[in-house]
Amino acid sequence: MDKTKLLKELRNKGYKVTPQRQEIIEVLSEREGHQSAEEVHKRICSHYPAMGLDTVYRNLALLRNLNIVSEINFGGKNRYELNRDGDGHSHHLICLGCGVSQKLDFCPLDYFDWNKVLKKDFKVKNHRFEIFGYCSHCIQIEENEGEGEE
Amino acid sequence: MDKTKLLKELRNKGYKVTPQRQEIIEVLSEREGHQSAEEVHKRICSHYPAMGLDTVYRNLALLRNLNIVSEINFGGKNRYELNRDGDGHSHHLICLGCGVSQKLDFCPLDYFDWNKVLKKDFKVKNHRFEIFGYCSHCIQIEENEGEGEE
DNA sequence: CACCCAATTAGGAAACATTCTTAATTACTA
DNA sequence: TAGTAATTAAGAATGTTTCCTAATTGGGTG
Structure with a gap:
């Protein structure tokens, strides 16, 4: 599923398409594997320093609930990955x-x-x-x- | 594996058999399912108030490394269970x-x-x-x- | 049994990831 | 363009787990 499609899906469901959300989806789609909230935040901050860590957590939780990203826990923290295929599993x-x-x-x-x-x-x-x-x-x-x- | 055997195993491996360790093993053996460190601590404290939470964590980690208990993580915390069978798996x-x-x-x-x-x-x-x-x-x-x- | 010493402890401080609170900002709708 | 509910940043707060330190203690040795 590509980024534009995801943003459209968000808007259709009544969620606002904020630059922060675009950044998060962009960063997730750039890499194949799992990334922690902190990693996502750090990578966004390198070119968008106003990004709040809390916003990353909040939106990763939203995307997880919408089945757009999947979350797994290891090494004492959660990590997230874009669901590129259909069933998010x-x-x-x-x-x-x-x-x-x-x-x-x-x-x-x-x-x-x-x-x-x-x-x-x-x-x-x-x-x-x-x-x-x-x-x-x-x-x-x-x-x-x-x-x-x- | 029964409690006495476990305590003997600890001693054989050079670990001291302290009342705290006996309490932890006792509490773990009383229940079938998983218990969080906090639950174990609370249950011990009810009759042994001097028990430190840190001690519970430290010994659960020890028992996990010795393959005596197994640890799983869900709901944001670790939970522990005695390995009653052989391979601890x-x-x-x-x-x-x-x-x-x-x-x-x-x-x-x-x-x-x-x-x-x-x-x-x-x-x-x-x-x-x-x-x-x-x-x-x-x-x-x-x-x-x-x-x-x- | 008494001594010794490394292992263990309690307690509080610290670290860590995550969530909450609040006031200000912003995306979208009309 | 204005209104409004959603969203945000920042820092405070939470909750779990670990670290630090000085004091205690289990168990081997004489």
């Missing part, structure tokens, strides 16, 4: 080193035996599936660090 | 209303085509799979709230 392979993510062509729910769940009268709202690890660039760094945890 | 069906979780007898990785991933030279460290929704008790509450988000 995807899973990722994520590098713990550099944070780069790669879309997976796989959804566990396609293989899940729903009879076991539906029997329990559970109303499914959403799900999460992510694989974490280290990409080829970050493997060496990780090996040097070793098991430096508690 | 499980997935859950989680109610967004009451937070009660139910273990799933399913792991997506068993159905995942690893050739696609390994080809990319990616070192897998861990993964996440959870299904969120509303349990039979919370469905009605959720329906009354409607789509009150934006």
